[in-house]
Amino acid sequence: MPASTTPRPVKNSILFGIVLVAALLIPASAALAGIVAPEAGGGTPNAEGIRSLYLLIFGFGCVVFAGVGGLLIWTIVRYRSSKGAVAVQVHGNNRLEIGWTVGAALLLVLISVVTFVKLDQIKNPPNSSANGLSTPKNVSFSSGPAKPALPPNGRSLNIDVNGQQYVWRYTYADTDTNNLNNVFSYGQMVVPTNTTVSLSIRALDVQHSWWIPELGGKFDAVPGYTNYTWFKISEPGIYNGQCAELCGRGHATMIASVKAVSPAEFEQWYAAQKAAILAAEKEVAATRNAQVAKDEQALKDAQKEAGPPAAPAEPADGEKIFVAGVPATGALACGSCHALKQAGTNAAVGPNLDVVLKGQSAAMIKASTLSPNKLISKGFAANIMPANYATSLTEAQLDALVQYLDEAVNGK
Amino acid sequence: MRWSNTSTKPSTESDLQMTTTSAAPADKAIPEIVTNSASPRPTGWLSWLTSTDHKRIGIMYIVAAWMFLVLGGVEALLIRLQLAVPDNTLLSPQTFNALFTMHGTTMIFLFLMPMIAGIANYLVPLMIGARDMAFPKLNALSLWLFIAGGIVFYGSLLFSPAECGWTCYAPLSETAYSPSNGVDSWIFLVHLVGVSSFIGALNIFVTITNMRAPGMSWGRLPLFVWTILTQAIMLIISLPVIAAAVTLLLTDRHFGTHFFDPTNGGSPLLWQHLFWFFGHPEVYILVLPGFGVISEILPVFSRKPIFGYKAIVAATLGIAVIGTLVWAHHMFTVPLPFFLLVFFMLGTYLVAIPTGVKIFNWVFTMWRGAIEFPVAMLYSIGFLATFLLGGITGIFLATFPVDWQLHDTYFVVAHFHYTIVGGAVFSMMAALYYWFPKMTGRMMDEKLGRVSFALTLGGFWITFLIQHSAGLSGMPRRVYEYADVNNLGTYNMISTIGSFILALGVLLTIVNIVQSLRSGAKAGPDPWRGNTLEWFTPSPPPINNFDVVPRVRSVEPMRDIRRQIERQSRVGDEADVAAGS
Numbered sequence: 007m008p009a010s011t012t013p014r015p016v017k018n019s020i021l022f023g024i025v026l027v028a029a030l031l032i033p034a035s036a037a038l039a040g041i042v043a044p045e046a047g048g049g050t051p052n053a054e055g056i057r058s059l060y061l062l063i064f065g066f067g068c069v070v071f072a073g074v075g076g077l078l079i080w081t082i083v084r085y086r087s088s089k090g091a092v093a094v095q096v097h098g099n100n101r102l103e104i105g106w107t108v109g110a111a112l113l114l115v116l117i118s119v120v121t122f123v124k125l126d127q128i129k130n131p132p133n134s135s136a137n138g139l140s141t142p143k144n145v146s147f148s149s150g151p152a153k154p155a156l157p158p159n160g161r162s163l164n165i166d167v168n169g170q171q172y173v174w175r176y177t178y179a180d181t182d183t184n185n186l187n188n189v190f191s192y193g194q195m196v197v198p199t200n201t202t203v204s205l206s207i208r209a210l211d212v213q214h215s216w217w218i219p220e221l222g223g224k225f226d227a228v229p230g231y232t233n234y235t236w237f238k239i240s241e242p243g244i245y246n247g248q249c250a251e252l253c254g255r256g257h258a259t260m261i262a263s264v265k266a267v268s269p270a271e272f273e274q275w276y277a278a279q280k281a282a283i284l285a286a287e288k289e290v291a292a293t294r295n296a297q298v299a300k301d302e303q304a305l306k307d308a309q310k311e312a313g314p315p316a317a318p319a320e321p322a323d324g325e326k327i328f329v330a331g332v333p334a335t336g337a338l339a340c341g342s343c344h345a346l347k348q349a350g351t352n353a354a355v356g357p358n359l360d361v362v363l364k365g366q367s368a369a370m371i372k373a374s375t376l377s378p379n380k381l382i383s384k385g386f387a388a389n390i391m392p393a394n395y396a397t398s399l400t401e402a403q404l405d406a407l408v409q410y411l412d413e414a415v416n417g418k
Numbered sequence: 419m420r421w422s423n424t425s426t427k428p429s430t431e432s433d434l435q436m437t438t439t440s441a442a443p444a445d446k447a448i449p450e451i452v453t454n455s456a457s458p459r460p461t462g463w464l465s466w467l468t469s470t471d472h473k474r475i476g477i478m479y480i481v482a483a484w485m486f487l488v489l490g491g492v493e494a495l496l497i498r499l500q501l502a503v504p505d506n507t508l509l510s511p512q513t514f515n516a517l518f519t520m521h522g523t524t525m526i527f528l529f530l531m532p533m534i535a536g537i538a539n540y541l542v543p544l545m546i547g548a549r550d551m552a553f554p555k556l557n558a559l560s561l562w563l564f565i566a567g568g569i570v571f572y573g574s575l576l577f578s579p580a581e582c583g584w585t586c587y588a589p590l591s592e593t594a595y596s597p598s599n600g601v602d603s604w605i606f607l608v609h610l611v612g613v614s615s616f617i618g619a620l621n622i623f624v625t626i627t628n629m630r631a632p633g634m635s636w637g638r639l640p641l642f643v644w645t646i647l648t649q650a651i652m653l654i655i656s657l658p659v660i661a662a663a664v665t666l667l668l669t670d671r672h673f674g675t676h677f678f679d680p681t682n683g684g685s686p687l688l689w690q691h692l693f694w695f696f697g698h699p700e701v702y703i704l705v706l707p708g709f710g711v712i713s714e715i716l717p718v719f720s721r722k723p724i725f726g727y728k729a730i731v732a733a734t735l736g737i738a739v740i741g742t743l744v745w746a747h748h749m750f751t752v753p754l755p756f757f758l759l760v761f762f763m764l765g766t767y768l769v770a771i772p773t774g775v776k777i778f779n780w781v782f783t784m785w786r787g788a789i790e791f792p793v794a795m796l797y798s799i800g801f802l803a804t805f806l807l808g809g810i811t812g813i814f815l816a817t818f819p820v821d822w823q824l825h826d827t828y829f830v831v832a833h834f835h836y837t838i839v840g841g842a843v844f845s846m847m848a849a850l851y852y853w854f855p856k857m858t859g860r861m862m863d864e865k866l867g868r869v870s871f872a873l874t875l876g877g878f879w880i881t882f883l884i885q886h887s888a889g890l891s892g893m894p895r896r897v898y899e900y901a902d903v904n905n906l907g908t909y910n911m912i913s914t915i916g917s918f919i920l921a922l923g924v925l926l927t928i929v930n931i932v933q934s935l936r937s938g939a940k941a942g943p944d945p946w947r948g949n950t951l952e953w954f955t956p957s958p959p960p961i962n963n964f965d966v967v968p969r970v971r972s973v974e975p976m977r978d979i980r981r982q983i984e985r986q987s988r989v990g991d992e993a994d995v996a997a998g999s
Binding site: 041042043044045053055056057059060063064066067070071074075077078081082085086087088091092093094095096097098099102103106107110111114117118121124125128129171211212213215217219222223224225226228229230231232233234246247248249250251252253254255256257258259 | 725
């Protein structure tokens with residue numbers, strides 16, 4: 007072993023020590039300033055779990071960085087070329103190389119174990135506390151194969167978070183089946199403290215990402231998918247965040263905030279919102295009815311003015327109405343949505359009439375034509391078929407249509 | 419006889435050839451200098467444009483790449499200017515989005531890939547003792563396809579550039595949300611540079627597998643060539659996938675298909691899977707050649723063999739295999755089944771093992787050496803320190819619950835700049851300073867190089883270290899403005915100052931290149947006392963590279979040759995002494 011340079015053990019170990027201490031101190035002091043760890047606050051267990059997992063990995067990272075960085079600096083200082091220095095011609099060392107391969111692997115196993123230990127706290131929502139809001143069981147917006155994150159007892163306040171260019175809409179799940187009268191808000195979400203809030207995250211247009219740093223990780227709102235997360239806030243307050251996936255020119259301004267209030271305050275807010283929505287709904291219905299009445303009156307007046315029809319109306323043709331509708335009054339053709347063998351239509355927007363009208367009475371066919379939402383065939387949604395046939399068809403036309411359908415299906 | 423750093427050899431440098439007379443008896447096999455007459459090298463710009471010489475193509479790749487580096491750098495500085503203060507109104511959101519789209523796309527497809535292609539083009543045939551690439555005309559086609567791609571992409575500056583980021587996620591990149599044809603020019607760029615790289619990779623693969631010098635078995639292949647070979651295989655695997663993805667996007671945009679449109683049964687996640695199946699291997703496609711460069715430079719300036727040649731080759735192949743299978747760690751926040759999250763987390767951890775092996779092997783290559791510090795070596799050490807931190811922050815992001823917090827923030831921006839700039843750009847700077855003498859016959863200015871290195875490394879750390887904090891304080895990436903909360907204003911100001919220092923450092927290297935081309939010291943064939951065959955031929959090498967290719971007996975053929983010359987000349991001296999006395 008030729009001595010390469012004049013050994014300077016004391017100087018080197020001092021240098022090494024300084025480097026090591028500096029490498030450890032800089033992050034430590036910075037940690038106090040809150041520069042090296044994610045934001046925290048609000049006391050939701052998932053965010054705290056992520057933060058503590060982060061800090062553990064940060065600890066490992068500091069040791070590795072100080073160790074390898076220190077070794078690097080020590081090596082280039084200690085073995086820098088100087089007069090008479092001779093490089094030792096070694097090609098490798100199997101024991102050393104296997105050693106650091108296994109060492110790296112062990113460190114990763116350690117990090118994996120820590121991650122899996124912390125995972126339950128981060129991933130699985132706990133039950134709401136006793137002083138939280140009492141919420142109904144298994145009520146949530148969900149679709150697709152993925153399961154919403156629900157606490158063990160299945161009780162959470164579920165909110166549908168919908169990302170749209172460039173705003174967030176929040177819809178609160180409730181127990182009735184009508185999704186049009188749910189409480190909703192834009193931009194700011196109001197939630198009760200000590201209550202597990204589960205989120206069903208979706209997008210209307212492009213991809214967005216739901217992120218409130220203090221309330222845990224971010225979850226992407228992907229069009230066509232539902233993503234799920236949750237939080238359970240213990241500290242009342244306002245928590246701010248913003249969209250974290252590029253969604254267009256307004257991406258930077260697509261902010262989100264969560265306002266946590268006591269359950270009592272939340273119930274008050276919720277009731278006020280609900281009442282406002284119901285009142286608005288009533289008002290809209292009244293306006294709509296008044297407008298409909300006005301339109302009908304105007305139509306009648308116009309008909310009166312035009313005098314009696316010049317020629318007697320041709321006898322109503324059920325098949326013609328079925329295939330072509332009555333465009334003048336806005337009656338859409340049945341055949342553009344329904345299949346009927348006799349008329350030769352095969353659309354599948356609505357149910358196949360040869361199947362669903364089989365054996366039905368004429369009265370039943372008439373009722374279904376006038377009020378399509380009364381009886382919904384399996385596999386079809388409500389509110390697809392127009393409900394205007396009472397006004398857009400005359401009594402004679404309607405009867406002709408019903409008779410045509412009855413004969414076509416039940417073959418009288 | 420020894421090789422000296424400054425050439426005092428005969429002035430007819432390009433005619434100088436070194437050869438071994440292998441036919442002679444073993445005890446007389448003295449390498450010697452012979453002068454051959456060679457036909458004059460064609461000159462003039464047309465001879466460059468029509469060249470199929472791998473060296474000229476390599477230089478044109480590098481020059482074009484540096485032009486795009488300047489463009490991408492200016493874009494980066496504009497981005498940093500906009501973000502220097504909170505609520506800035508310097509740039510409109512439209513301009514800002516176009517800028518970061520162009521910056522990312524330029525630096526990856528138009529700077530790093532061609533820069534690596536240029537260095538590989540120049541050096542692979544020289545290092546393996548070949549006289550050119552296997553398919554010289556295809557090689558020229560690769561170069562011109564890349565330049566066409568760059569022109570098409572920058573052509574969109576004349577109307578409206580893409581604004582969807584270099585990832586161009588659907589449905590944002592669909593016509594409904596990106597109606598301008600900027601996205602189309604982006605698609606065209608990806609196709610052109612993709613075909614260019616694909617042809618180039620096939621060419622490299624065939625060249626390395628078939629045209630090595632006699633005696634250069636796989637165990638004697640220079641490590642740089644190993645990484646280029648591995649990179650070529652990764653390109654051949656991953657490029658067809660991105661080509662398919664952008665083709666689907668093109669038909670979605672113009673021919674009525676709905677591959678990525680969820681309202682018609684398509685899936686935005688399909689785009690992400692296809693994109694990242696290319697996008698993640700791409701990271702290793704960019705850094706593996708850098709690893710190769712470092713593995714060549716560290717032993718030369720430590721005056722020691724590489725520590726653990728086989729382990730480094732194995733680690734290179736390991737990184738390539740694992741790196742191809744971990745793409746979905748870019749997608750931890752989309753709806754994915756739990757077992758996939760775990761699979762991709764553990765897979766990503768695995769990449770750290772071969773990477774760690776390499777870092778230790780590099781440090782131990784210097785250990786007990788006699789280390790010299792020319793600028794190429796400084797950049798190599800800067801690479802080690804910077805890439806080390808980038809690797810460590812990678813572990814944070816690989817841990818999916820932590821990634822849920824850090825994903826798409828400035829922490830990620832900092833992380834990938836540490837890996838890509840630390841891993842690929844710094845190593846390419848090292849490559850430039852190391853091989854510039856070979857390519858031009860002139861040395862670069864060491865003093866200016868040192869200043870440039872200090873500014874580049876310092877500027878880089880100032881710019882990007884603090885961005886980790888910005889991300890941890892809640893700043894997402896790709897935002898044109900931010901509110902002054904959680905010290906974000908301070909962090910961003912520091913980062914902007916750093917970026918200008920970094921830019922000054924790069925600018926000084928460009929000045930250095932221009933100056934050294936004109937007035938640099940003559941380099942001679944082997945200014946660094948290198949290990950590999952490119953130092954066997956004059957600088958710059960003649961068109962045919964080598965008149966005689968020596969037989970390779972180890973991974974360091976030039977060391978063997980130097981040693982042989984020394985031994986022979988010592989024998990000769992002793993003989994002289996004996997004769998004299």
